[in-house]
Amino acid sequence: MDKRPNYEQFEKEIYQLWEDSGYFNPDNLPGERKESYTILIPPPNASGKMHTGNILMIAIEDLLIRWKRMQGYATLYVPGTDHAGFETQITFERKLKEKGKSRLDYDRKTLYNMIWDFVQENKHMIENQIKSMGASVDWSRYTFMLDDKVIEIVTNTFKKMHQDGLVYRGDYMVNYCPQCGTTFADLEVVHEERTDPLYYIRYPLLERSDDDPEYLTVATVRPEPIFIDTHLAIHPNDPKRKHLEGRKVENPLTGAEMPIIADEFVDPEFGTGIVKLTPAHDPNDYAVAQKHGLPIISAIELNGTIRNIPEAGELKGLSVKEAREKSVEILKSKGLLDEEQTDLKYEHSVSVCYKAGHDIEPTVLP
Structure with missing residues (x-):
């Protein structure tokens, strides 16, 4: 054994063994498991690294998942990340400001693509953070809140609500910020x-x-x-x-x-x-x-x-x-x-x- 073991590498190899076993997917767990136990990760915002609250919650949730898995439950821990909307815009604009730039310096398409790349970079960073924690999540069910399947579900839901008369459009007084270009809840x-x-x-x-x-x-x-x-x-x-x-x-x-x-x-x-x-x-x-x-x-x-x-x-x-x-x-x-x-x-x-x-x-x- 090395006098200076590379623990970081060991952790990656161990996690890879866990993933290869397929046991993070409840469909692959051994034995008969009649009861299910599922937790969805509250998706961290892809506006930057995970904060302490994210990490603490994942540690607690993974503890529960592993405990229930050992008790014979068909456990499912679903990972995901959120685009974060306005939070991401503000964070990205701060980075532009550091470079002496503003969002108004770019056309709509260019700005969208820049923010999209920024989000993807943060998203992958968060995925690696979750893996480095050893969280037993089923990556085959990973969901990003701007995935096509999510957008389709949201669109169809609002469409049906409108057809059923549950939502309607009208003129209302809102809290609008001209600088941010968006509205705010009270x-x-x-x-x-x-x-x-x-x-x-x-x-x-x-x-x-x-x-x-x-x-x-x-x-x-x-x-x-x-x-x-x-x-x-x-x-x-x-x-x-x-x-x-x-x-x-x-x-x-x-x-x-x-x-x-x-x-x-x-x-x-x-x-x-x-x-x-x-x-x-x-x-x-x-x-x-x-x-x-x-x-x-x-x-x-x-x-x-x-x-x-x-x-x-x-x-x-x-x-x-x-x-x-x-x-x-x-x-x-x-x-x-x-x-x-x-x-x-x-x-x-x-x-x-x-x-x-x-x-x-x-x-x-x-």
């Missing part, structure tokens, strides 16, 4: 406390009587989508403002008429007690719009820039941040920004994506 959204200006914006009141003020003032941290706003709202039981229901103001960016509606969601104590409604980019406003049958118009493209529509004017094609600065500039030039009331240190909660920390843009999508 549980995947992080809420950060942030300090931003709270702008007080003047809306010229139309058809005024002698007793009416020249403007109605609205407080908002987001002046940039005002150009698509069609209504203001007040609380129906607000004694100071309920007389405004049904009146109209002028949109300070476009000059369009904006009716004032009443809804109980309005907090009379916040700001001026009057709110602007941006149904396509705010969950509360979206609910009010559905309740009152108001138009839902998007201000922002999926890439995070202002839409190229006539109402956008000088804001077309700008980023949200640029559009915010530009809209404030326009409002100032028109004398429609109350700079004295504007609170430059307003603290509020902002939604960001849990992985990259980019701002979430609530958006209505089909």
Whole structure:
């Protein structure tokens, strides 16, 4: 025996002997085995190496499989890996960033192929990790979550659910990240406390009587989508403002008429007690719009820039941040920004994506 045995090589040879025996496949186990015992490996993400949790779980599961195999069960331990979707995209983009690159530097097909190769490399690495642990998995049943058989099952399942009326498509408010180019579940959204200006914006009141003020003032941290706003709202039981229901103001960016509606969601104590409604980019406003049958118009493209529509004017094609600065500039030039009331240190909660920390843009999508 070598004074310095190559244990790594011994382990590979032993594992190969186990595989060659065929006993990891329950169909090849000796004797009569009436009861089955099966475990599916929760597929590790092919975005990198397995983490400690993966390795611990495989060790525990393999212990159970081997124990049941010795007890005479027809044991099956099914291996697999997951493409990991967004997790993999974020990991891959970090590697691109290290090279001074961005996903936007590549066309769709090239980027897909690059990520596919990245996933395949990690997938094979994970397979070798599982083998090096000595896990008694049946490799003949190995499944990758983007295998054709998996895609076919998922597609057929959703097709049948649609045919049976169990799922349908509609427009909904989602947590969309323009930077990542994907939506997030509510549980995947992080809420950060942030300090931003709270702008007080003047809306010229139309058809005024002698007793009416020249403007109605609205407080908002987001002046940039005002150009698509069609209504203001007040609380129906607000004694100071309920007389405004049904009146109209002028949109300070476009000059369009904006009716004032009443809804109980309005907090009379916040700001001026009057709110602007941006149904396509705010969950509360979206609910009010559905309740009152108001138009839902998007201000922002999926890439995070202002839409190229006539109402956008000088804001077309700008980023949200640029559009915010530009809209404030326009409002100032028109004398429609109350700079004295504007609170430059307003603290509020902002939604960001849990992985990259980019701002979430609530958006209505089909």
